[in-house]
Amino acid sequence: MDERELRRLIRRVRAGTLSRRQFTRMMVGLGLTAPMAAQMLGAAGVARAQSRPAFTPTKRGGGGELKVLWWQAVSILNCHLAVGVKDNDGARLFNEPLAAFDPDGNLAPILAAEVPSLDNGGVAKDGLSVTWKLKRNVQWHDGKPFTADDVVFTWEFAADPTTAATTTGNYKDITRIDKLDSHTVKIVFKQPTPFWPIAFCSASGLIIPKHVFEPFKGAKSREAPANLRPVGTGPNRIVDFKPDDVVRAELNPHYHVANAPFFDRVELKGGGDATSAARAVLQTGEYDFAWNLQVEDDLLKRMEQGGKGRVDFAASGNVEHINVNQTDPWTEVDGERSSIKTTHPLLSDPAVRQALTLLIDRGSMQEQLYGRAGQATTNYINAPSRYQSKNLKWEFNPDKANQILDAAGWKRGGDGIRAKDGKRLKFLLQTSINPLRQKEQAIIKQVAGKAGFSMELKTVVASVFFGSDAANPDNVAHFTADLQMYAWQFAADPQPDMRVFLSREVASKDNQFSGRNTTRWRNEEYDRLWLAAEGEMDPVKRAAMFIRMNDLVVQNAVVIPLVWRNWVSGVSNRLKNTDISGWDSSFWNLARWYREA
Amino acid sequence: MRTYLVRRLVTAVPALVGTSLVLFVILALAPGDPFGELATNPNVPPEVRMNLRKQFGLDDPIAVRYVRWLGSMVKGEWGFSFVSRVDVDRLILQRLPTTLFVLGSAQLLGLLIALPVGIYSARRPYSLFDQAATTFAFVGFSLPTFFTGLLFILLFSIYLDWLPFIYRADLQVTGLRWVWASFQQGIMPIAVLGLFQGAALTRFVRSSVLEVIRLDYVSTARAKGLTEGVTLLKHVVRNALIPVVTLIALQIPQIFTGAVVTEQIFRVPGIGSLLIASILANDTPVIMAITFVFSALVIVFNLVADVLYGWLDPRISFR
Numbered sequence: 001m002d003e004r005e006l007r008r009l010i011r012r013v014r015a016g017t018l019s020r021r022q023f024t025r026m027m028v029g030l031g032l033t034a035p036m037a038a039q040m041l042g043a044a045g046v047a048r049a050q051s052r053p054a055f056t057p058t059k060r061g062g063g064g065e066l067k068v069l070w071w072q073a074v075s076i077l078n079c080h081l082a083v084g085v086k087d088n089d090g091a092r093l094f095n096e097p098l099a100a101f102d103p104d105g106n107l108a109p110i111l112a113a114e115v116p117s118l119d120n121g122g123v124a125k126d127g128l129s130v131t132w133k134l135k136r137n138v139q140w141h142d143g144k145p146f147t148a149d150d151v152v153f154t155w156e157f158a159a160d161p162t163t164a165a166t167t168t169g170n171y172k173d174i175t176r177i178d179k180l181d182s183h184t185v186k187i188v189f190k191q192p193t194p195f196w197p198i199a200f201c202s203a204s205g206l207i208i209p210k211h212v213f214e215p216f217k218g219a220k221s222r223e224a225p226a227n228l229r230p231v232g233t234g235p236n237r238i239v240d241f242k243p244d245d246v247v248r249a250e251l252n253p254h255y256h257v258a259n260a261p262f263f264d265r266v267e268l269k270g271g272g273d274a275t276s277a278a279r280a281v282l283q284t285g286e287y288d289f290a291w292n293l294q295v296e297d298d299l300l301k302r303m304e305q306g307g308k309g310r311v312d313f314a315a316s317g318n319v320e321h322i323n324v325n326q327t328d329p330w331t332e333v334d335g336e337r338s339s340i341k342t343t344h345p346l347l348s349d350p351a352v353r354q355a356l357t358l359l360i361d362r363g364s365m366q367e368q369l370y371g372r373a374g375q376a377t378t379n380y381i382n383a384p385s386r387y388q389s390k391n392l393k394w395e396f397n398p399d400k401a402n403q404i405l406d407a408a409g410w411k412r413g414g415d416g417i418r419a420k421d422g423k424r425l426k427f428l429l430q431t432s433i434n435p436l437r438q439k440e441q442a443i444i445k446q447v448a449g450k451a452g453f454s455m456e457l458k459t460v461v462a463s464v465f466f467g468s469d470a471a472n473p474d475n476v477a478h479f480t481a482d483l484q485m486y487a488w489q490f491a492a493d494p495q496p497d498m499r500v501f502l503s504r505e506v507a508s509k510d511n512q513f514s515g516r517n518t519t520r521w522r523n524e525e526y527d528r529l530w531l532a533a534e535g536e537m538d539p540v541k542r543a544a545m546f547i548r549m550n551d552l553v554v555q556n557a558v559v560i561p562l563v564w565r566n567w568v569s570g571v572s573n574r575l576k577n578t579d580i581s582g583w584d585s586s587f588w589n590l591a592r593w594y595r596e597a
Numbered sequence: 598m599r600t601y602l603v604r605r606l607v608t609a610v611p612a613l614v615g616t617s618l619v620l621f622v623i624l625a626l627a628p629g630d631p632f633g634e635l636a637t638n639p640n641v642p643p644e645v646r647m648n649l650r651k652q653f654g655l656d657d658p659i660a661v662r663y664v665r666w667l668g669s670m671v672k673g674e675w676g677f678s679f680v681s682r683v684d685v686d687r688l689i690l691q692r693l694p695t696t697l698f699v700l701g702s703a704q705l706l707g708l709l710i711a712l713p714v715g716i717y718s719a720r721r722p723y724s725l726f727d728q729a730a731t732t733f734a735f736v737g738f739s740l741p742t743f744f745t746g747l748l749f750i751l752l753f754s755i756y757l758d759w760l761p762f763i764y765r766a767d768l769q770v771t772g773l774r775w776v777w778a779s780f781q782q783g784i785m786p787i788a789v790l791g792l793f794q795g796a797a798l799t800r801f802v803r804s805s806v807l808e809v810i811r812l813d814y815v816s817t818a819r820a821k822g823l824t825e826g827v828t829l830l831k832h833v834v835r836n837a838l839i840p841v842v843t844l845i846a847l848q849i850p851q852i853f854t855g856a857v858v859t860e861q862i863f864r865v866p867g868i869g870s871l872l873i874a875s876i877l878a879n880d881t882p883v884i885m886a887i888t889f890v891f892s893a894l895v896i897v898f899n900l901v902a903d904v905l906y907g908w909l910d911p912r913i914s915f916r
Binding site: 065069075076083161162164166168169172219222223228240242243244245248265267269271272273276279280283284286287464467471472473474475511512514515 | 628645652758761765766767769
């Protein structure tokens with residue numbers, strides 16, 4: 001799909017022959033994100049679509065207690081110092097960003113009076129600045145007014161390298177923020193930034209109060225008491241926080257949205273496992289909402305039969321995939337395995353790579369393991385066929401794989417394993433400890449085994465597999481295996497995520513394996529495209545570039561996408577208006593949640 | 598006696614230091630660090646992770662880190678969690694009441710089951726009651742706690758809908774309703790743990806009483822005309838329970854450190870779940886503090902058990 005076809009689709013949306021939602025789904029199927037699709041339509045002047053579901057309560061409060069269950073407990077209540085996704089959700093109870101991404105990928109203003117765009121002059125045509133108008137009459141929980149100073153301070157706090165904020169990446173490309181008046185800020189970027197919502201939007205964009213955090217800038221940031229007793233503008237105020245256990249909050253009587261919030265108290269309990277969390281919402285009704293239910297769909301279906309709750313599937317950018325090692329993990333060069341000075345003896349043969357992709361039974365994985373929680377993969381599209389990218393097709397064909405291998409000279413040996421020039425087709429596939437993943441591994445091993453592959457399986461405990469220790473040989477960065485499998489969570493814009501295929505990001509001993517390119521693939525065309533996309537202001541041209549980048553990595557079998565996973569939550573039947581968005585925190589719309597009597 | 602105590606306390610110090618050294622070295626050598634999740638987040642530049650590691654002193658050599666830790670422990674500063682920056686002693690104290698409540702009650706329940714059942718079994722060995730009790734005891738400590746826990750949840754919470762299965766440390770009600778609510782949510786984890794411990798203890802009590810009940814002086818007591826009740830309680834039990842008391846004294850440190858599996862299943866915010874969460878997050882200061890407390894308690898209660906045994910049984914002398 002190239003730029004011309006993309007523009008044709010956009011014209012159809014404008015004419016009304018293609019719905020906005022269908023267009024967004026096609027774009028996501030091609031590897032982009034919903035916020036990008038929304039940006040493309042917005043730039044072409046397509047008016048905003050359907051409004052969000054109605055919020056019916058007519059007065060603030062009176063809703064009693066909202067009990068929510070996270071199976072990973074919250075450790076800290078400041079999103080800029082948070083290590084995990086769960087901490088962002090905890091912080092979101094109290095602090096808010098300027099705008100958030102709704103389930104369709106559109107920006108919804110929260111602390112901003114309106115969303116900047118090219119039309120209203122908020123977004124500069126050269127992409128070097130964006131002007132935000134802030135909402136007036138918003139108070140912090142301690143009564144002080146919310147002003148532009150707080151926005152400027154949040155940037156300084158997050159961008160300061162001595163703070164070691166985990167959200168630094170979103171703020172380091174800002175040159176300065178001009179305070180045009182008490183409620184208007186102009187963000188000036190170092191270079192043209194097509195994805196300007198990178199700052200102050202969504203989970204990593206919560207605004208923190210200057211008057212509370214001023215004494216705790218830089219290295220003292222982690223000592224601030226507001227990290228544990230936050231002061232924010234959100235619908236709830238802190239009552240109590242026990243790290244790694246429970247967060248308790250009460251209604252904010254001065255919240256800036258009329259008749260909101262509905263709930264008098266909120267309790268966010270953490271710990272345990274996903275299955276019992278699902279039970280608590282769907283079967284016993286003890287809790288109203290459960291987060292991130294990574295449970296087999298069969299089990300969830302059975303639990304739903306109780307009639308107390310339902311499972312909510314939200315489209316998000318989560319792709320379960322396999323990394324294909326382009327280097328040799330079994331040869332050590334200067335004390336380093338998987339060094340870029342080597343190439344993989346087996347996987348450098350395109351026939352082997354092609355055969356491997358044909359042997360992955362994605363259909364079974366989706367049906368048996370994910371059910372409703374898995375959809376068309378981001379880079380590959382399953383069905384319906386009208387969403388199929390003309391460039392890429394998903395195929396499961398063991399016979400064809402066998403033919404390709406035979407034609408390339410890989411003959412079966414006496415033990416059934418194919419070999420060529422003395423090299424046997426033996427692979428090590430590693431992944432984290434997770435029941436679903438172990439089943440995926442088993443499926444792959446079985447089918448590949450029949451085609452003459454010898455697939456050895458390895459599992460590593462999640463905290464080690466995703467750990468960042470330079471001396472840890474079992475983590476994804478070291479990649480001491482031939483294939484590794486895990487999920488990638490795409491952010492609202494693909495730019496930072498596609499960094500993982502850049503030549504300069506290769507993880508190696510020199511950078512203590514902190515580089516993000518675990519496959520160690522290097523390609524000039526890809527590098528060129530990525531750099532061009534960084535500064536390309538036309539969203540349609542930029543989308544075409546990302547599609548081309550996707551095609552490159554998938555066609556060269558650098559990654560093998562498996563299942564595009566939805567974001568799964570458990571919601572009580574009486575809880576309304578949760579409107580879960582896969583592009584933002586589960587709490588992006590918390591102020592508008594309510595419960596039917 | 599005094600020299601014995603002093604000698605034991607003096608040898609306890611190198612034991613503690615040795616335990617903490619071994620633990621610290623293992624933790625330092627183990628892969629993973631508290632900032633691992635940042636590695637898979639493309640928005641976080643690697644310099645942030647490096648900076649954090651340096652800030653918390655994770656890149657210093659092990660010996661330096663250990664001496665630093667030991668020094669501050671001795672001074673009474675237990676450090677702070679890498680993840681939430683909360684003082685470690687505050688974290689532990691926050692969870693101590695819950696742990697003591699759940700595990701203390703479980704121990705009590707275990708005792709309340711084991712003592713009468715064990716004594717009665719020993720009085721009439723190989724009777725129907727004894728066979729039944731023995732079978733239940735074996736079943737009880739063969740079934741792991743995660744299995745019985747899940748079974749209880751499925752039965753009492755989901756099928757019968759009698760009890761809530763998520764433990765909340767701070768209930769928002771007061772007075773009698775608080776007592777009832779605490780009972781409702783606590784009875785399942787307490788029962789799971791209590792039955793498990795009771796099962797093991799029953800067998801022990803039974804064999805201990807059986808040993809004593811066969812001795813000559815018991816027959817003498819009966820021959821003298823003492824009632825069965827008096828014989829049992831005043832003579833048999835008091836002697837039979839000496840080893841049981843010491844066993845319980847050795848089990849008391851468990852009350853303070855929690856039962857990891859049960860706490861995970863029922864989401865009890867106890868010290869056990871804190872330990873597991875810290876291990877998985879590689880939060881070294883918290884792990885070291887909890888294990889240090891545990892080692893100290895084990896050493897102290899070993900001493901208590903020895904002294905108690907010597908006090909209860911006059912035949913023992915300390916040298």
